[in-house]
Amino acid sequence: MTRTAVRSAVLLRAGAPLELRELHLDDPLPGEVRVRTLAAGLCHSDLHYADGTLPIELPAVLGHEVIGEISAVGDERSAHRIGERVIATITPSCGSCARCVAGSAAQCLRAAQVRQRSRPKLVDGEGRAVQLLGSIGGFADQFLLPEAAAVPLGDGIPDAEGCLLGCCVATGFGAVVHGAAVGPLDAVAVIGCGGVGVAAIQAARIAGARRIIAIDLHPEKLERARGFGATDVLRSGDDLVRRVHEICPGGVDKSFEAVGSPATAALAFEMLASNGVATVLGLERPGSAIALNAELLIEGDRRIQGAYMGANQLPRDIPSFEAHYRAGALQLDRMVTSRWSFEQINEGFAAMADPDAIRAVVEW
Structure with missing residues (x-):
């Protein structure tokens, strides 16, 4: 088993700033993909976990509204997806349970099983597991996803705008x-x-x-x-x-x-x-x-x-988002009210308090 060193923004204590630390990401297992992060939106859900309003086991890597590029796959039959730009969905679905086939993929009965794996995705230098919000942990250079939770996005929407599709737009x-x-x-x-x-x-x-x-x-x-x-x-x-x-x-x-x-x-x-x-x-x-x-x-x-999550089915919804964006009806660019480097992620969270803020986005 090998692990890849990744730089992550880690929440060590509720109410404290995130700290940039080197952690170690597992290789993708069969049915998983590794994604190189391109951009992540700062969602109020992330903020609620960061300030302690909502509970999460610590240490943790937050971030779920994220876009990236597939850099590795756990199954050779999926090698064609390497280099594909994808949106992460926090609601992975099996596609075959009663709710999925009824069109309610966000309420998949097997979502926990889809996320389940035999060993931690992310560990610290001592080998201790680090919690991931939504089993994603997008505030890092790279992260792992079930392959079905990596939804392709075409080239027409820039990264900073495209990441919004995974949470605030989907919802x-x-x-x-x-x-x-x-x-x-x-x-x-x-x-x-x-x-x-x-x-x-x-x-x-x-x-x-x-x-x-x-x-x-x-x-x-x-x-x-x-x-x-x-x-x-x-x-x-x-x-x-x-x-x-x-x-x-x-x-x-x-x-x-x-x-x-x-x-x-x-x-x-x-x-x-x-x-x-x-x-x-x-x-x-x-x-x-x-x-x-x-x-x-x-x-x-x-x-x-x-x-x-808006009762979304992202594989079905994203083509319509792209079409409305191309037509000028879905104004994603105007929703991004500030942009930050990964090193400035805490400043991005502070900017969420600005009266006219809609979405702060971190770009890699």
Whole structure:
């Protein structure tokens, strides 16, 4: 067994900066590929693990919204894939369980088995295993993936924009198209105008929604939201539901929560019209509970749902993302609001707090 030395950004303690360290990456096993990292988006999920909001075993290498180039394969029959540019998906699927064949690959019943391997992917200098977020660990020079989780991407989308497809675009776009099936008859509200929210706004515009209300605390984000297709903007605050109803009498047909708070999830439900659907996308603290108005639920036939990772099927979805990008409808370049070298990854995380930030991207 051989291992390759890789430079990784390691989380040693919650709330502390990531530290660049040399770790050792296993060779790919049959059914796996090794990927040379090209670019990674800094997602709020990564931030939640880094600051301790969400638990993860330490030490750990975060990073899951990532694009790279296949540099080695574990099966000679896959040698033709070496050099292929790929998006990593955090929701690998077996392709044959009941959920996969029903079109719900993000809820694959065998996802844990697809990720399972006989030895650690990444170890430190003493041979101790290092945890990987989503079994990816994209904040490193190279990483390992199940071959089925390495989704090809054509040459038309640059690396810094392409990495967004693996998480924020897959989630926001997928929630609109797959999770809530937004169409031209729908009025839509999106709470939170970061990467996931902006992707949802663009997807609603592409789907032909008749009204798109963007909601956020920061005026800077709301101004950007208009450029992505929001027809109306509201700054978060008192009487938010009333103000939504002033724009769309009776409420919106579809709402999307991209913040990660029980309070905003409840608001997404309360602003619905009868028969409306609220889709909650923001990750919340373990044990969080969402309080719902029972009258609105029972008498108005309103629904609240999740759409984990946008209920995406990336091998199917990426060609459509590429087509919308080429047509100018999916504006990935405007979603990248700052770019950083790998050595500047902690500065990139700090930039996520800027009021007008959508996505900070680290480039190798």
